[in-house]
Amino acid sequence: MASTSRGDALALPRVQCPNHPEAILVEDYRAGDMICPECGLVVGDRVIDVGSEWRTFSNEKALKDPSRVGDAQNPLLNGGDLTTMISKGTGAASFDEFGNSKYQNRRTMSSSDRAMLNAFKEITTMADRINLPRNIIDRTNNLFKQVYEQKSLKGRANDAIASACLYIACRQEGVPRTFKEICAVSRISKKEIGRCFKLILKALETSVDLITTGDFMSRFCSNLGLPKQVQMAATYIARKAVELDLVPGRSPISVAAAAIYMASQASAEKKTQKEIGDIAGVADVTIRQSYRLIYPRAAELFPPDFKFDTPVDKLPQL
Amino acid sequence: MDSSNDEALDIIITNVVATFRVRCHLNLRTIALEGNNVIYKPEVGKVLMKLRKPKITASIWSSGKIICTGATSEDDAKLGARRLARVLQKMGFRVRFSAFKVVNVLAVCSMPFAIHLIDFTKNNRPIASYEPELHPAATYRIKHIKATIQVFSTGSITLTGPNVQNVATAVEQVYPLLFECRKPLRK
Numbered sequence: 001m002a003s004t005s006r007g008d009a010l011a012l013p014r015v016q017c018p019n020h021p022e023a024i025l026v027e028d029y030r031a032g033d034m035i036c037p038e039c040g041l042v043v044g045d046r047v048i049d050v051g052s053e054w055r056t057f058s059n060e061k062a063l064k065d066p067s068r069v070g071d072a073q074n075p076l077l078n079g080g081d082l083t084t085m086i087s088k089g090t091g092a093a094s095f096d097e098f099g100n101s102k103y104q105n106r107r108t109m110s111s112s113d114r115a116m117l118n119a120f121k122e123i124t125t126m127a128d129r130i131n132l133p134r135n136i137i138d139r140t141n142n143l144f145k146q147v148y149e150q151k152s153l154k155g156r157a158n159d160a161i162a163s164a165c166l167y168i169a170c171r172q173e174g175v176p177r178t179f180k181e182i183c184a185v186s187r188i189s190k191k192e193i194g195r196c197f198k199l200i201l202k203a204l205e206t207s208v209d210l211i212t213t214g215d216f217m218s219r220f221c222s223n224l225g226l227p228k229q230v231q232m233a234a235t236y237i238a239r240k241a242v243e244l245d246l247v248p249g250r251s252p253i254s255v256a257a258a259a260i261y262m263a264s265q266a267s268a269e270k271k272t273q274k275e276i277g278d279i280a281g282v283a284d285v286t287i288r289q290s291y292r293l294i295y296p297r298a299a300e301l302f303p304p305d306f307k308f309d310t311p312v313d314k315l316p317q318l
Numbered sequence: 319m320d321s322s323n324d325e326a327l328d329i330i331i332t333n334v335v336a337t338f339r340v341r342c343h344l345n346l347r348t349i350a351l352e353g354n355n356v357i358y359k360p361e362v363g364k365v366l367m368k369l370r371k372p373k374i375t376a377s378i379w380s381s382g383k384i385i386c387t388g389a390t391s392e393d394d395a396k397l398g399a400r401r402l403a404r405v406l407q408k409m410g411f412r413v414r415f416s417a418f419k420v421v422n423v424l425a426v427c428s429m430p431f432a433i434h435l436i437d438f439t440k441n442n443r444p445i446a447s448y449e450p451e452l453h454p455a456a457t458y459r460i461k462h463i464k465a466t467i468q469v470f471s472t473g474s475i476t477l478t479g480p481n482v483q484n485v486a487t488a489v490e491q492v493y494p495l496l497f498e499c500r501k502p503l504r505k
Contacts, residue, residue, distance in 0.1 A: 207443050207444040207447070248501075
């Protein structure tokens with residue numbers, strides 16, 4: 001009895017649903033229950049409720065936030081600070097004579113991470129401007145943290161490293177943004193972002209996939225307001241042009257822009273080179289150059305099921 | 319690989335950069351006023367002196383350190399450096415030619431075939447890197463001989479390295495890789 005009681009003590013806490021002893025119980029952490037998935041019976045009861053203490057509504061700008069817990073921790077990115085700060089006092093007793101508040105000076109929390117937190121804020125601001133999803137922002141934050149901890153790029157401006165991390169994150173997620181697009185939301189020059197990009201790749205010893213023309217088609221075409229047919233045609237043209245090697249040494253962005261120009265000129269929605277150049281960030285002379293290279297074989301480049309508004313021989317020749 | 323071809327590849331050295339010291343403090347104002355073919359840059363603190371033969375441009379600093387660029391061969395660089403020291407000696411400085419070192423050699427070479435850069439980069443990750451948005455060439459760095467090769471899609475390559483020997487070795491090493499990714503001759 002005495003010897004088996006210890007063994008029993010370990011075996012007992014395994015609660016089971018009385019009707020389905022084999023079923024694995026599902027935990028509902030919000031309510032602190034353990035529920036049987038077969039019949040829905042609430043089997044176990046947990047003492048601690050990890051949900052929030054108070055409900056806060058977004059429209060109420062309550063001066064006092066009754067929550068005693070504070071912000072959600074960001075353990076992956078910060079040093080896991082568990083510091084306590086002294087906030088501004090309320091009520092009359094917190095002010096000494098002359099009207100100064102006692103206990104001024106909220107202790108600076110984790111000064112080593114201050115620069116990193118600043119950078120995260122900057123990253124979120126930049127990503128917000130081009131509507132990037134949360135997963136890219138998270139990836140960027142992780143990259144920045146890795147680079148920052150390595151300290152090999154310590155002398156560079158944090159904003160430059162943040163912009164380069166954003167560029168790399170977009171590439172790694174399979175939705176690359178051009179350097180010019182990142183430039184547009186950052187205060188750093190393209191040259192500096194390019195330099196930091198190469199340095200970060202060397203520091204983290206990673207490499208990124210090469211950009212292709214198709215990565216940018218959907219973004220450029222929707223910004224120009226072109227219908228799906230034209231977008232598909234442009235994607236096909238650009239891919240064919242690269243396969244047939246009509247445009248050696250041209251940046252994929254320029255080839256994509258020229259393909260969009262050709263597709264739009266052959267359809268009902270004609271766009272000028274200037275408009276396309278504006279959206280893609282390429283000069284219109286560059287579009288003209290690439291267009292001249294793909295124009296001679298235009299007939300082969302179009303997809304077979306394309307409906308021409310303007311036939312191939314009537315395409316503008318620049 | 320090179321020697322198995324019928325045509326030999328011409329490696330043309332376009333630039334040799336060398337540094338040397340003259341072991342004495344130089345008064346840049348004097349050089350700027352009395353010297354022939356000099357450009358004085360007071361905001362940086364150096365004097366540029368251009369020699370006609372061999373065609374060399376030298377940056378002269380007041381500490382006595384001189385950087386010599388524009389030569390077409392290592393011997394030319396040494397000759398030009400000595401000539402430069404002679405010019406400074408004639409101006410009255412007590413020069414002592416020392417610590418001559420070739421720092422960088424830039425060479426160009428042209429392959430008889432065009433190169434498919436995307437294939438080349440894919441085959442040689444991570445040593446090769448290609449960013450079409452930043453630069454139209456793929457960069458290939460050979461770490462153990464400290465040479466950098468820039469490969470263009472037309473088939474021309476530029477090589478930089480610490481001396482001419484390294485550059486020659488680099489061509490030998492990279493030729494088979496480029497040969498794999500060549501574009502078949504058309505038209």
